[in-house]
Amino acid sequence: MIGGVQVDVSRCGSVRVKRMIYPPGFNWAEHLSDIMGSKLCMHAHVGFMAAGQINVRFADGCVKQYKAPQFVAVEPGHEGWVVGNEPAVLIEFDFESETVGKLGLPSVHHHENGK
Template sequence: MKKRKTPKKPGRAARKPPPGKPSAGKKPSTSDPLLAPIEGADRRSVGGVRIDILRAGNGRIKRVVYPPGFRWSTHMKPMVGTSLCMHAHVGFLARGRIRGEYGDGCAYEFAAPRALVIEPGHDGWVVGDEPAVLIQFDAEDETARQFGLPEEHRHARA
């Protein structure tokens, strides 16, 4: 005797989520890896700037996130008490655009992705509406000396 196949009950086909929506059970990733917390880092916020610091021997590796609208002379000068930023910055601009000017009027501008060196004695600001993310290498107050940079910006004289 032959078995008769019973028709399958009409089932629901698996629903696909609309384009741009995550599938059920998966939450959308809202964190940007470039901005996500860094495991083991000391996190600080100063003048609206977010800084993650990792020790590396006698130096530090820092991820510095400057928000849109940030300007050193507006947001940091009142806290620091100097007319210009007297720290050297050596690193890699991973995102965004920054512009600045030294005390002598010499100007600079960097757009990501780009390695950069900014000597002490500058004002700097974020250009545009996205944060500037700088991966910086420093030796705290000894950065200029450790990297062989002048203690303050100056032009080479002939």
């Protein structure tokens, strides 16, 4: 457990496949910010929301909702929190510090519609 989040990890070649279980009431600012030493999570997340809901706020104030069942792609520079009374379960594909480059993701949050 890290900051109340259950993390199960299995390596498959160069990717770590992780099951992250965020408990009800979890939020980045309260539970992980100090542990990670950063106001925002600076890691990209790509995977599948298998259960529950997480809202993610980016540095520019934009908020995105991810509710199961849904594909998830979150750029670095965000914080998040669980919505509701159900744990949020994310199956994540993680290339550690190379996730952004290997998956061709933007290095910061952007708006697809230009807003």
